Amino acid sequence: MSHGKQFTLYNHKSGPNGWKVANFLSELGLTYESIYLDFGALEQKTSPHVDLNPNGRIPTIIDHTNNDFVLWESNAILTYLAERYDTEHKFSASTEEDKYKQLQWLFFQSSGQGPYFGQAAWFIWYHAEKVPSAVERYQNEIKRVLKVLDGELAQREWLVGGKYSIADLSFINWTDFGATKLAPPGYDFAKEAPYAHAWLQKMLARPAIAKVNAEKVAVSK
Template identity: 40%
Template structure:
């Protein structure tokens, strides 16, 4: 059995989608990051970076339990475990991996910053808003060109690259995006949203997540407690 420690954020949804697409049974453990659950000792044992998602598989590669943190590592593990959504051939595999790295190293962090400074920052800093909004638009443009004439991001079959990128684009309005500027990417985004596994995955803990408007949630996510030595 897979125990998934998660919350309905883009990185959490990446794993929800992959698990649903693979059809693997899993048990959800809510880690309410707005209430500070990510700092509890039990969670830190499997996710020392105090970030969701994290996973414990009771049937690891050698038959023994394995715990993993970092959403990209979890995606690679599950793809290897099931033999799905990551090609076998070296050429096709690295096509997928480069776009997975694009999401992990660029798209996710930059869109997260755009979202933060546009929506959550306690003061409006024009330089930061403009910097990260423009970077969001640039990254959407990269994806729009990549998907042009293709059905899937990596150019071959549906893969973990598509699953990793999709959840990050769901907050396009908060990122300052106008879909009319990215018609190729919008067609892919709509196609992804029609997949039954994705629709089911997006319901995971959906009722539990609340707007981050109270002081406790803001402190847990953005306050000095983030930097406390543990």
């Protein structure tokens, strides 16, 4: 561990999933060294990264305090960090029922938010030809997912257990990116999903999250 930090985090300067993990490491007060992979050069799909993560995507972590344990998939990483380093359950569920609710939201985020928001980004910016019907489909999914969150948050302040947890944290980056960069022109997040909007603003204002956002801005210059 030449850099002396507790973790190595393979990330991308703008990819939401890697910053999700950075957010939780920051909340836990754990130190990490970020390696920002160049997607244009396909560094995520070549050695040494692909030797650690055969899926060739980010994030990937190495836990140097646990025999250089390697893990990939962002919400699996959040769960691992919570179970190993959040023993007082400050940011994670403590009861059996809440643990399953926590998994419910983590699964929804990874299967029902990330892929749809990611496809919106692909068809808006990267696809070789313009496909308006695809853009419309995925932008409609963005609005739908934000409405799902809004409906839940109209009933409670946080998603699980009456407190801020990894269930909430897992949504920060894609929700912010989706509502501000990917939603249809004229979409007003605060008006269309006021409870989800207020929830996101509370999370973005947390010192640990603001610290990571400042790091993201710095490396993106």
